Amino acid sequence: MRIRPAGAHALLLDFTTPPVDPGTSPVDLAALVEAWRAELWRRREHGELVATEIVPAAATVLLDGVPDPVATAARVADWTPAPPAATADPGADPVEVPVTYDGADLPRVAEHWRTDVPAVVRRLARTEFRVAFCGFAPGFGYLTGLPAELAVPRLTSPRPRVPAGSVALAGPYAGIYPTASPGGWLLVGRTELTLFDVRVEPPARLTPGTRVRLVPA
Amino acid sequence: MTERTGSGAGVVEVVRAGALTTVQDLGRPGWAHLGVTRSGALDPSALRLANRLVGNPESTAGLEITMTGCQLRPTRATTVALVGADVDVRVGDRPGDTGRPLAVPAGALLRIGPARAGLRCWLAVAGGIAVDPVLGSRATDTLAGLGPAALRDGDRLPLGEPIGPPAPVDVTVPVPHPTELDLAVRLGPRHDWFRTAALDLLLGTAYTVSPLSNRIGARLTGAPLPRAVAGELPSEGLVLGAVQVPADGQPLIFLADHPTTGGYPVIAVVDDVTLLAQARPGTTVRFHGPQR
Numbered sequence A: 001m002r003i004r005p006a007g008a009h010a011l012l013l014d015f016t017t018p019p020v021d022p023g024t025s026p027v028d029l030a031a032l033v034e035a036w037r038a039e040l041w042r043r044r045e046h047g048e049l050v051a052t053e054i055v056p057a058a059a060t061v062l063l064d065g066v067p068d069p070v071a072t073a074a075r076v077a078d079w080t081p082a083p084p085a086a087t088a089d090p091g092a093d094p095v096e097v098p099v100t101y102d103g104a105d106l107p108r109v110a111e112h113w114r115t116d117v118p119a120v121v122r123r124l125a126r127t128e129f130r131v132a133f134c135g136f137a138p139g140f141g142y143l144t145g146l147p148a149e150l151a152v153p154r155l156t157s158p159r160p161r162v163p164a165g166s167v168a169l170a171g172p173y174a175g176i177y178p179t180a181s182p183g184g185w186l187l188v189g190r191t192e193l194t195l196f197d198v199r200v201e202p203p204a205r206l207t208p209g210t211r212v213r214l215v216p217a
Numbered sequence B: 001m002t003e004r005t006g007s008g009a010g011v012v013e014v015v016r017a018g019a020l021t022t023v024q025d026l027g028r029p030g031w032a033h034l035g036v037t038r039s040g041a042l043d044p045s046a047l048r049l050a051n052r053l054v055g056n057p058e059s060t061a062g063l064e065i066t067m068t069g070c071q072l073r074p075t076r077a078t079t080v081a082l083v084g085a086d087v088d089v090r091v092g093d094r095p096g097d098t099g100r101p102l103a104v105p106a107g108a109l110l111r112i113g114p115a116r117a118g119l120r121c122w123l124a125v126a127g128g129i130a131v132d133p134v135l136g137s138r139a140t141d142t143l144a145g146l147g148p149a150a151l152r153d154g155d156r157l158p159l160g161e162p163i164g165p166p167a168p169v170d171v172t173v174p175v176p177h178p179t180e181l182d183l184a185v186r187l188g189p190r191h192d193w194f195r196t197a198a199l200d201l202l203l204g205t206a207y208t209v210s211p212l213s214n215r216i217g218a219r220l221t222g223a224p225l226p227r228a229v230a231g232e233l234p235s236e237g238l239v240l241g242a243v244q245v246p247a248d249g250q251p252l253i254f255l256a257d258h259p260t261t262g263g264y265p266v267i268a269v270v271d272d273v274t275l276l277a278q279a280r281p282g283t284t285v286r287f288h289g290p291q292r
Helices: A031-043 A069-077 A106-112 A119-128 B045-052 B195-206 B275-276
Strands: A002-005 A012-015 A051-058 A062-063 A097-099 A129-134 A143-144 A157-164 A168-170 A173-176 A181-183 A186-190 A211-217 B010-014 B020-024 B062-064 B070-072 B076-087 B089-093 B095-098 B103-104 B110-112 B118-124 B157-158 B180-187 B207-209 B217-221 B243-244 B252-254 B266-270 B285-287
Touching: A002 A069, A012 A069, A031 A062, A031 A129, A051 A129, A062 A069, A097 A186, A106 A119, A106 A186, A119 A186, A119 A211, A119 B020, A129 A211, A168 B089, A211 B243, B045 B062, B045 B118, B045 B275, B062 B070, B076 B275, B089 B103, B118 B275, B180 B195, B195 B266, B195 B285
Parallel strands: A097 A211, B180 B285
Antiparallel strands: A002 A012, A012 A062, A051 A062, A129 A143, A143 A173, A157 A181, A168 A173, A168 A186, B010 B070, B010 B157, B020 B062, B062 B118, B070 B110, B076 B103, B076 B118, B089 B095, B089 B110, B180 B266, B207 B217, B207 B285, B217 B252, B243 B252, B243 B266
């Protein structure tokens, strides 16, 4: 881990920078980010860390609203995240998202995966995903769980409007559009489940660390 | 006509909404991990001052008025205060001052003129704008569409009950609106993705605020900043004031409605972005860093 400065009140914990701990090969970046996210949230709960925002992303965790970044960086450098087994909540079942697999881009995904559409659907339906981070729009979770070799490119020309509830793939991630928006991800299906509702706590159904299954509706 | 919510404390009728008038308070920090940005007044100190002038708690929701001004009509007698851009204010036929409490009789037309210098001003109303809060804030997030929509002609905004008396202030010192800004930056987190020449250009040449700037970010034009590392950066968290450099090399400074994550490298972070709230297109921006 390298701790990068990010202005007067923030630090960026970067997990792409070597040296990587020996013995963690292959390095599962998403697991490392998730372990650190959980560790930092726990430390904040216990009053050992002051940060307004703890924002996990693809290979980093941002700490923003940190009163003294230099002193905080020195403390964070001494911390070791608890192993995932210790942080996983064994009682929590995965969130089941009922998905109608009728997306316009299923044939395209099948082509990239060198298989047919039913096999794509079976693969997505049996994968256990985890919310790596949120971004792009409120409640939009980047779901990891597919192997790197199944990564797919975005559309070269994004659609001007992707309906809310669209289930889609891009790069190594799956995602569900919480609201209608322009989008370049490959559409594989849709769900009726409400993913972002400001009247409930937490407002996002898919929060970082949550396990998710995209079960056929 | 849109009645935003019921209220017993009167409403403000929006007679002319202007180019962009939004409800703003101090925003909704603490939700970035769910993809929800901070939002809030682009110059929080100006909104705080306006609120103090009318006897509100500093975090009370007011209006952020952009460039063209707006016209409002409160249905009950109230006190307002305007802080920010240099504008003409009229209560009915009488001229008023910015930076001090103004009494507005019930039904009188409050006219806020176009900005002569600066770009935005903040209007506090005694009791505050009492639209329903979303995730603890009444701020309009123009990127994600959270909070109340930007004002439209004919809207009726509910007012809250006044809490305290107006501040015993005669006049506040007007803030100058320079046509050149000198912004302190700290390099990072991704300055190592750029050639040394890019750091020299960033800290040694002048940039110009582009007309494409908005509450999400101040877009700049000037010398493009050459990258040392090609390729894509995996999305990572963004902070207020981040100077992001997209593919065309032209820097963009993120303001209150910035996305929570982004995939272009951030070369530096501006210490204080509040001056950019008043930066009209064409304003010159120079950066200086503690490192050099």
